[in-house]
Amino acid sequence: MAKNSGFYTGKQGLAFKSKERCFPTGLKLLDLSFGKFDPVTGIPGLPQATVIEAFGPNASLKSALWENLAANIHRMGKKYRVLALLAEEPQFLRFEQAGMDIDRIDCWTYYNPNDPTNISSSEEGMDMAIEAISDPENNYALVVIDSLKALTTGDQAFAKAGDLKGLAEVDPLAARARLINKFFSRFAVCNKSRAILFCTNQKTDKIGPSYLTGGNFKTETSGGREKEHWAEVRINCNSTIPDATDKVEKGLYENKIYDVIKPIYYLEKNKLGFPFRKVMAEFCLKEKRFKNEVNCLSAAEYLGIITRSGTSNWNIKGVNQKGREAAENYLKDNPKIQDEIWKEIYPRHIELFGTAKAKSAKEDIEK
Numbered sequence: 001m002a003k004n005s006g007f008y009t010g011k012q013g014l015a016f017k018s019k020e021r022c023f024p025t026g027l028k029l030l031d032l033s034f035g036k037f038d039p040v041t042g043i044p045g046l047p048q049a050t051v052i053e054a055f056g057p058n059a060s061l062k063s064a065l066w067e068n069l070a071a072n073i074h075r076m077g078k079k080y081r082v083l084a085l086l087a088e089e090p091q092f093l094r095f096e097q098a099g100m101d102i103d104r105i106d107c108w109t110y111y112n113p114n115d116p117t118n119i120s121s122s123e124e125g126m127d128m129a130i131e132a133i134s135d136p137e138n139n140y141a142l143v144v145i146d147s148l149k150a151l152t153t154g155d156q157a158f159a160k161a162g163d164l165k166g167l168a169e170v171d172p173l174a175a176r177a178r179l180i181n182k183f184f185s186r187f188a189v190c191n192k193s194r195a196i197l198f199c200t201n202q203k204t205d206k207i208g209p210s211y212l213t214g215g216n217f218k219t220e221t222s223g224g225r226e227k228e229h230w231a232e233v234r235i236n237c238n239s240t241i242p243d244a245t246d247k248v249e250k251g252l253y254e255n256k257i258y259d260v261i262k263p264i265y266y267l268e269k270n271k272l273g274f275p276f277r278k279v280m281a282e283f284c285l286k287e288k289r290f291k292n293e294v295n296c297l298s299a300a301e302y303l304g305i306i307t308r309s310g311t312s313n314w315n316i317k318g319v320n321q322k323g324r325e326a327a328e329n330y331l332k333d334n335p336k337i338q339d340e341i342w343k344e345i346y347p348r349h350i351e352l353f354g355t356a357k358a359k360s361a362k363e364d365i366e367k
Contacts, residue, residue: 020048023076023141023196026068027281027290028342029299030265032349034233035273041076044346048141048194050272051184051230053148055201055221056237061263061283062200064098065235066144068290069198071099073141080141081106083132083195085125087150098288106132110152122151126183133193140195143187147200148221153179177227184230199231234269239283259286293331293338297324300341303348317341 008016022038022045024031031044038045046052046069054062070082082105084090090107108125112118126145133140145151153175187197201221221228228234240262265279282291297314300306307315314320314327317337321327331338 017047020194021076021141022047023069024072025065026072026292027065027265027279027295028292029281029295030279032346033267033270033274033277033279035350037346042343045072046196046233047272048196049191050232051187051197051199052233052235053199053201053221053228053231054235054237055203056239057202059261060237060239061261062237063146064263064283064288064290065237065265066142066146066198066200067095067098067100067288069196070095070105070142070144074101074104075099077141078104079139080104081139082142082144083129083140084108084144084146085122085129086144086146088146094288121153123153123179126151126179130183130186130190133187133195134190136192136194138193140193142196142198145197145199147202148176148180148227149202151176151179180227181230184227188230228269231269232271233267236266236268237263238266239263260284260291291328291332292342293328296331296338296341296345297327299345299349303345303352305341305344305348 019039021040022034022036022043024038024043024045028044031046034044034046036044036047054065056062070084073080073082082100084105084107086107086109088109090109092102095105096102108128110119110121112120129143132138133143184197191197203221261283263281263283265281267275267277267279269275270277282294283289284291297306301308309315312323314322314324316327316330317340319330321330331341
């Protein structure tokens, strides 16, 4: 068989994939669900060239996932860059607070900040993204589309250069579906950088019978069903706010500011490891991070790594803490101890909940 024919043996494929980096999302229990471990650090994460679609309602922490993923990518190597196609103003201050190196994130939006009157369609931005990942020397480790719901085509926006089209001239659902599917297919064959593609999306409104919306409204998202086949991981995102009730007392309106949101991530599709897993977590808005100490305490207690006597006495590696909040704060303030506990959790979690794929990944790490 010709050397560059594109075919390879299973042994060659395993050897290649075992050398690829895996980047953590920042939510350790979610990373464990992927069943893949980084060959350098030994921690779980998303392998290179993975396609992810995270969808859900507003404030379900879809963007928080890719922002923490981007920050971890920047921490794992100074050469890695991030390319983000955004439907909103780039929030560079928020990116910096999340831990990103803003000198290594390139953002595209509908206008050029150097010339705000220069408006372009999403199609142009996606063409530039394809060109960027086609050159491995650009070192793009992550490409983000936030979000698929807001994409516009050149035909949808312009009749000809500079002339805006009427709103009724183009079917936005069909135009968006064609644009998304075209991009996904081109991304697959042009991704020489082996970049992760992370897309956010919203559930679409069902407007009459159409091949674009289909009958399964619960999981249908913008772009039609075709693009769902490209994604290796599809995450259904939801969130809850503790005591999310504003009060009216003595005629005064009291505005409550919540610092913690509790996201719920359900893996509707996962070709990497664990299918149909639900991960519940806590996200600190002020610190822009997932509170892994909460999941660490629960998982370690369940697996017998940490013991609890009574209802509130915790024994963490020989150190006693009274109350769950005190135990969580101890893990937060002692990241090395928390990392040691997570390293004990990984193999036991895989042994208890793992699939064949995840177990083989564990064996590779032990070797």
